[in-house]
Amino acid sequence: MRSGVMAEFDSPDALARAYDHLRALGYERLSSFTPYPVRGVLRRLPESRVPWLMLGAGLLGAGLGYLLEWWCNGYDYPIDVGGRPLHSVPAFIPIAFESGVLAASLTGFFAMLGFSGLPRLHHPVFEVDGFERASVDRFWIAIDDQDPSFDDGVSDELARMGALRCERIGGRR
Numbered sequence: 448m449r450s451g452v453m454a455e456f457d458s459p460d461a462l463a464r465a466y467d468h469l470r471a472l473g474y475e476r477l478s479s480f481t482p483y484p485v486r487g488v489l490r491r492l493p494e495s496r497v498p499w500l501m502l503g504a505g506l507l508g509a510g511l512g513y514l515l516e517w518w519c520n521g522y523d524y525p526i527d528v529g530g531r532p533l534h535s536v537p538a539f540i541p542i543a544f545e546s547g548v549l550a551a552s553l554t555g556f557f558a559m560l561g562f563s564g565l566p567r568l569h570h571p572v573f574e575v576d577g578f579e580r581a582s583v584d585r586f587w588i589a590i591d592d593q594d595p596s597f598d599d600g601v602s603d604e605l606a607r608m609g610a611l612r613c614e615r616i617g618g619r620r
Contacts, residue, residue, distance in 0.1 A: 449617050450615075451476075451589055451590050451591045451617070452589070452605070453587055454608075454611075454612070455590075456611065457611055459586055461608075462481065462485055463486075463488055464608065465608045465610065466488050468608055468615040470491065472596060473596040478585040479586070480572065480592060490594075496558075500558050501554050504554035504555075505551030506547065508550025510543075512545070513539050513543040516542055536582035552557040565566075571617030572587070572617040575614050576614075588605075
C-alpha cells in the first residue's frame with residue numbers, strides 16, 4: 448500500500464466492526480495495525496500460503512538430498528565395503544531429513560519476507576501523526592486507494608463507524 452486512507456479507533460471491537468462493515472461494502476485491500484492480534488480481524492484474513500510453500504520445499508529438499516546420496520554412493524562412485532549394499536535406505540534417511548528441514552526453513556524465511564514486503568525502511572503510514580500509538584493502545588485500519596471500491600467518501604463512512612480521525616496517506620492529498 449503506497450497511498451490511501453487511514454482511520455484510528457480506540458478499541459479492538461470498533462476496529463473489527465469497521466473491518467466487517469468495509470468488507471460488506473466491497474473493500475478488499477484493507478490493512479490493520481494493532482498493538483496485539485485482534486481476533487475479529489484475524490479470522491477474516493485469507494489463509495497464508497507460506498505453510499504450503501514450506502511443505503513443498505521440504506519434500507523437494509528431502510527428495511533431492513536422497514537423490515544426491517543415491518547418485519554419489521550407489522551409482523556414480525560405488526564403494527563395496529564388507530558386502531554392504533550400495534543403496535542403503537536407513538543410512539540415507541538422516542541426510543534426506545536434514546535437507547528437507549533446511550529447504551523448508553529457508554523457503555519459510557524468504558517467503559515470509561517476500562509476502563510481507565520486507566525489508567522496508569519507510570512506509571507512508573509512518574508519516575501519520577500518532578501512528579506510533581499503534582504499538583501501544585490504538586487500532587488503525589488502512590484502505591488502499593488501488594482498491595476497486597475506493598472512493599473519496601470512504602473517510603465520511605469511517606467517521607460514521609466511530610473512527611477517532613481519518614487521514615489521507617501517501618500519493619495524492
